[in-house]
Amino acid sequence: MAMMPRMELRQGQSLVMTPQLLQAIKLLQLSHLELQNFVDGELERNPLLERDDGPDLPVRGEGSDGAHEADSEAYARAESLNTQEGIEGRLGTGLDNVFQSEQPSAARSDAGGADSLPVIGGAYSSRGGSFEDGPEGFESGLTAELSLHDHLAAQLDLAVIDPADRIIGRHLIDAVDDSGYLGEPVSDIAERLGVGLERVEAVLGIVQSFDPSGVAARDVAECLSIQLRDRNRFDPAMQALIAHLHLVAKRDFAALKRVCGVDDEDIADMVGEIRRLDPKPGRAFGGSAAETVVPDVFIRAAPDGSWLIDLNPDTLPRVLVNQTYHARVSKAARSEEEKAFIAECLQTANWLTRSLEQRARTILKVASEIVRQQDGFFAHGVEHLRPLNLKTVADAIGMHESTVSRVTSNKYLTCSRGVFEMKYFFSAAIAATGYGEAHSAEAVRFRIKQMIDEESPTDVLSDDAIVTKLKAGGIDIARRTVAKYRESLRIPSSMERRREKVAMAAR
Secondary structure, three states, rough: OOOOOOOOOOOOOOOOOOHHHHHHHHHOOOHHHHHHHHHHHHHHHHHOOOEEEOOEEEEEEEEOOHHHHHHHHHHHHHHHHHHHHHHHHHHOOOOOOOOOOOOOOOHHOOOOOOOOOOOOOOOOOOOOOOOOOOOOOOHHHHHOOOHHHHHHHHHHHOOOOOOOHHHHHHHHHOOOOOOOOOOHHHHHHHHHOOOOOOHHHHHHHHHHHOOOOOEEEEEEHHHHHHHHHHHHOOOOOHHHHHHHHHHHHOOHHHHHHHHHHOHHHHHHHHHHHHHHHOOOOHHHOOOOOOOOOOOOOOEEEEEOOOOEEOOHHHHOOOOOEEEHHHHHHHHHHHHHHHHHHHHHHHHHHHHHHHEEEEEEHHHHHHHHHHHHHOHHHHOHHHHHHOEEEEHHHHHHHHOHHHHHHHHHHHOOOEEEEEEEEEHHHEEEEEEEEEOOOOOEEEHHHHHHHHHHHHHOOEOOOOOOHHHHHHHHOEOOOOOOHHHHHHHHHOOOOOHHHHHHHHHHOOO
């Protein structure tokens, strides 16, 4: 067969990931904080985008009756309240009687009366007691939160005089993490600074004497030892206890008594003293601010027994495309680069608004299906949680599993039972004995915890006993699965629980 070049026409299908499609996929998996930061960046980059400052109204699911009529009435009500007549109606008087529009006269200011006030950095406002148009606002009077590094550095300046030792101390303090532990080996710091290891160890001893007690320790044992020395409680028995912290974690009090050479009462007091120490001395200072979980979806019970599903408007950034500004700058554009830039900004702005709208609709659709599948949980509690996977929800709403996975990532919903991550409602199925309905793994985990919480000191349940009770309740489960669920709940074994209960009863 002769080999020769030729042209052929073939038909085929392929999925092209355009930048706009990638953006829409990316927006789905962002949390509301990450989405807010992304939108803020787009507002800075794109001159055609502007924030919609209209009234925040919840977006209601499809199952809500009269949603569109209620939203229209709410918008009309909000608009009427923002007018002058609406404000005067709420206040019961005219605006002239509420807001002072007249400035203090020169005669009153010269009289030196109550209205004669010095002007500092701008005009003084009698409402609120703040200075308007000044270089500094109310925030300038607030104090910044003291960080752990600043707290240690201030003590270093008072405790160390030698400049070289201060440099060593600064490097040691910089190596302390947010929990208060030294996160870098002392040998590495000595090698980097080109000084002897003994000198770095000596400065480290000074830093470890700073407040909070236990700071700059290299491990938990050293941290607890420093705190015990400060309390003058680091006797030989306590030293032996600190050297065998693994026995404390196992609650093996019999072995601890042999190691420390003390009786039951002393070992109980020593373990209680260890528990009163702070294993993370740096957590009281600064660090990253804790972020409050803000739910993306509200679930409320309707009078007819159904569920009302609303999107939280605070988690939905709303942006608009300024078509008027686009028309004005388009006419003023002269070069091809300016026209291309304006066209690109318009396309990006339109895609962003559509992507945000599609994201909101998708979250609402997935949340509605979760509520429909897990109706028993919202009505009766965790015991009625059903096994659920991504494919079941995806097939029900006509989407791909990966889309449902992205939607449920970092998203939360709130109901009368608390705030839950959307992924909480997806759990594996545990087979039932006989021909009963399968049980949710999360519901089984809850039942195991409930059984252990209700056990008495004289009847501590082993994993085999828990398996027997669960099978009697219609749940077919293996012993290793019970052990895995118990460990995920951070519940010790039956032997460790029995030791702890005996020690508590001996007190």
